Amino acid sequence: MQVKSFEEYQQVYRKSVEQPEKFWDEIANNFLWKKKWDKVVEWNFVEPNIKWFKGAKLNITENCLDRHLEKNGDTPAIIWEPNDPTEHHRILTYRQLYNKVCQFANVLKNNGAKKGDRICIYMPMVPELEIAVLACARIGAVHSVVFGGFSAQSIADRIKDADCNIVITADGGFRGNKVIDLKSIIDDALVQCPSVEKVVVLTRTRTPVSMLKGRDVWWEDEIKKVETQGNTECPAEEMDAEDMLFILYTSGSTGKPKGVVHTCGGYMVYTGYTFSNAFQYEPGEVYFCTADIGWITGHSYIAYGPLSQGATSVLFEGIPTWPNSSRFWDIVEKFKVNILYTAPTAIRSLMSFGDEALKGKDLSSLKKLGSVGEPINEEAWHWFDEKIGHGNCPIVDTWWQTETGGFMISPIAGVTPTKPGYATLPLPGIQPILVDENGKEVKGNGVSGNLCIRFPWPGMLRTTYGDHERCRTTYFAAYPNLYFTGDGCLRDEDGYYRITGRVDDVLNVSGHRIGTAEVENAINMHSSVVESAVVGYPHDIKGQGVYAFVICPDQEHEPELTRKDILMTVSRIIGPIAKPDKIQFVSGLPKTRSGKIMRRILRKIAEGDTSNLGDTSTLLDPGVVDEIKAGAL
Numbered sequence: 001m002q003v004k005s006f007e008e009y010q011q012v013y014r015k016s017v018e019q020p021e022k023f024w025d026e027i028a029n030n031f032l033w034k035k036k037w038d039k040v041v042e043w044n045f046v047e048p049n050i051k052w053f054k055g056a057k058l059n060i061t062e063n064c065l066d067r068h069l070e071k072n073g074d075t076p077a078i079i080w081e082p083n084d085p086t087e088h089h090r091i092l093t094y095r096q097l098y099n100k101v102c103q104f105a106n107v108l109k110n111n112g113a114k115k116g117d118r119i120c121i122y123m124p125m126v127p128e129l130e131i132a133v134l135a136c137a138r139i140g141a142v143h144s145v146v147f148g149g150f151s152a153q154s155i156a157d158r159i160k161d162a163d164c165n166i167v168i169t170a171d172g173g174f175r176g177n178k179v180i181d182l183k184s185i186i187d188d189a190l191v192q193c194p195s196v197e198k199v200v201v202l203t204r205t206r207t208p209v210s211m212l213k214g215r216d217v218w219w220e221d222e223i224k225k226v227e228t229q230g231n232t233e234c235p236a237e238e239m240d241a242e243d244m245l246f247i248l249y250t251s252g253s254t255g256k257p258k259g260v261v262h263t264c265g266g267y268m269v270y271t272g273y274t275f276s277n278a279f280q281y282e283p284g285e286v287y288f289c290t291a292d293i294g295w296i297t298g299h300s301y302i303a304y305g306p307l308s309q310g311a312t313s314v315l316f317e318g319i320p321t322w323p324n325s326s327r328f329w330d331i332v333e334k335f336k337v338n339i340l341y342t343a344p345t346a347i348r349s350l351m352s353f354g355d356e357a358l359k360g361k362d363l364s365s366l367k368k369l370g371s372v373g374e375p376i377n378e379e380a381w382h383w384f385d386e387k388i389g390h391g392n393c394p395i396v397d398t399w400w401q402t403e404t405g406g407f408m409i410s411p412i413a414g415v416t417p418t419k420p421g422y423a424t425l426p427l428p429g430i431q432p433i434l435v436d437e438n439g440k441e442v443k444g445n446g447v448s449g450n451l452c453i454r455f456p457w458p459g460m461l462r463t464t465y466g467d468h469e470r471c472r473t474t475y476f477a478a479y480p481n482l483y484f485t486g487d488g489c490l491r492d493e494d495g496y497y498r499i500t501g502r503v504d505d506v507l508n509v510s511g512h513r514i515g516t517a518e519v520e521n522a523i524n525m526h527s528s529v530v531e532s533a534v535v536g537y538p539h540d541i542k543g544q545g546v547y548a549f550v551i552c553p554d555q556e557h558e559p560e561l562t563r564k565d566i567l568m569t570v571s572r573i574i575g576p577i578a579k580p581d582k583i584q585f586v587s588g589l590p591k592t593r594s595g596k597i598m599r600r601i602l603r604k605i606a607e608g609d610t611s612n613l614g615d616t617s618t619l620l621d622p623g624v625v626d627e628i629k630a631g632a633l
């Protein structure tokens with residue numbers, strides 16, 4: 001599945017465009033199927049209706065586990081590094097992981113789980129999180145993983161949207177010097193969720209928890225039951241290629257987060273193929289992706305992609321800056337990591353600690369580096385290249401999205417010549433196109449436009465859970481017959497792609513997608529807030545920060561307390577990750593006569609660029625702009 005030279009890439013790419021069915025048919029043959037497909041792809045971007053490998057039968061866990069047992073059963077699948085460096089690391093070989101997944105799959109069955117059920121997972125970054133994910137896939141249940149930084153309210157919204165009947169969680173989770181009371185947050189969420197019949201709780205932090213009779217069970221007790229039953233094997237459920245594998249919620253420009261749906265066959269092929277090809281993964285290499293399994297990067301490139309390729313992955317529970325800012329480099333040295341895949345926000349944060357944190361660290365095992373989640377600025381790119389890669393490691397800047405399932409535009413390590421800040425060229429099978437506001441194709445090089453894709457790929461989303469119309473209007477209605485990414489993009493003179501950021505009202509804060517409307521709704525829940533508007537602004541470490549303009553007449557008495565109250569409200573409604581960095585109290589917002597907030601003006605003010613605010617004459621009350629300008633933070 002790997003191309004070995006730039007000429008070969010060009011050749012394969014051409015073939016993938018001219019004969020896409022033949023191309024994907026050959027790639028898909030590298031995987032294990034219970035039954036092969038009748039048709040490679042059937043699609044239209046109008047409804048949309050997308051089916052890959054129709055008629056094929058499989059179970060993705062057989063590709064990730066069973067097929068490695070004979071030759072690579074003793075190869076480490078997971079090297080788990082705990083939050084606290086003084087706690088022992090754990091290694092799980094493919095055979096051990098297989099056994100644990102089968103055991104836990106039987107636990108799920110004992111607790112009433114069946115094919116097609118939706119199961120919510122809210123856990124810390126421990127091997128049992130990956131085991132839980134794979135156990136769901138083993139029995140054909142659909143997992144919906146919720147990142148540990150989301151609030152009880154957000155979890156409840158997601159559980160209700162997907163109508164989950166089981167939750168898998170832990171007593172708590174360690175993150176740096178904090179303990180997060182996961183079970184207690186779940187308890188708060190479940191007050192609103194009568195559909196949940198069982199909660200399986202893993203012991204991790206020994207935080208006191210309340211266990212409800214008949215509903216809550218301990219992971220460890222349930223495993224013991226399975227052991228005494230002698231239930232060690234769990235046959236993999238036969239799945240249709242287009243059966244749902246998982247739901248993952250992500251923010252858009254309007255309304256509540258939507259549940260992006262991925263299916264079994266195409267997702268397996270796409271994540272396995274792109275992992276192998278873009279990173280040029282060789283057997284025996286140690287791969288470390290620093291993302292959380294709660295995000296798509298963790299799903300595709302910690303769990304499914306690497307496992308389907310028999311890779312050895314480091315799974316890290318903690319954060320890059322605790323107990324000190326050498327944490328990543330110590331892990332690289334300890335496990336002789338060969339491939340490090342991280343995010344620009346982490347790079348910038350570690351960069352800010354200076355070279356001291358790198359002193360004496362042996363990074364010579366590193367061969368390839370990767371970046372994901374947001375545009376990487378040139379300064380961070382060069383630092384990563386020089387200080388971490390010592391100029392010897394290709395940087396694979398992977399552009400993709402929750403909706404795309406896997407890498408779309410990305411260098412192939414050591415094959416594609418790289419350029420700082422550029423995701424470079426589309427991977428084989430991917431057909432990007434730039435369009436202008438009116439949907440007209442922007443042709444040639446040295447141009448920019450809105451980034452769309454004109455042909456389906458196996459890893460793309462199929463729908464948004466429970467609301468297909470929303471999928472259509474969000475991604476397929478802006479431009480006829482194209483998938484619209486929401487990103488702006490530049491194609492330079494060499495035909496290289498550089499992603500310039502979102503063109504919709506979605507912020508990218510530390511690589512996390514946050515909808516401005518979502519944050520506004522949360523702020524507006526505060527009892528004394530009249531109205532608010534949220535925009536992004538450039539932030540040295542986070543990439544973008546959250547700037548909120550808030551109308552709140554009561555704040556005059558105690559502005560600082562009101563500010564904190566608003567932050568608490570956002571934490572409670574969405575989660576700590578969405579807390580505004582800046583809150584400016586204003587008496588009014590710049591609105592047009594038809595009542596629309598002119599965000600363009602607010603964005604400029606938030607960026608600190610007030611020299612040229614453009615035409616403000618159409619505003620209902622132009623005076624408000626001067627007031628906001630004067631009070632800018």
Ligand code: WTA
Pocket residue numbers: 250295296297371372373374375376397398399400401402403423485486487499500501502508511512513
């Ligand atoms: C942004 C994360 C520039 C982009 C995998 C996209 C990037 C959004 C890159 C998706 C990159 C992701 N360069 N921008 N290499 N990778 N993005 O769904 O705006 O959490 O639309 O998926 O992140 O974020 P998501």
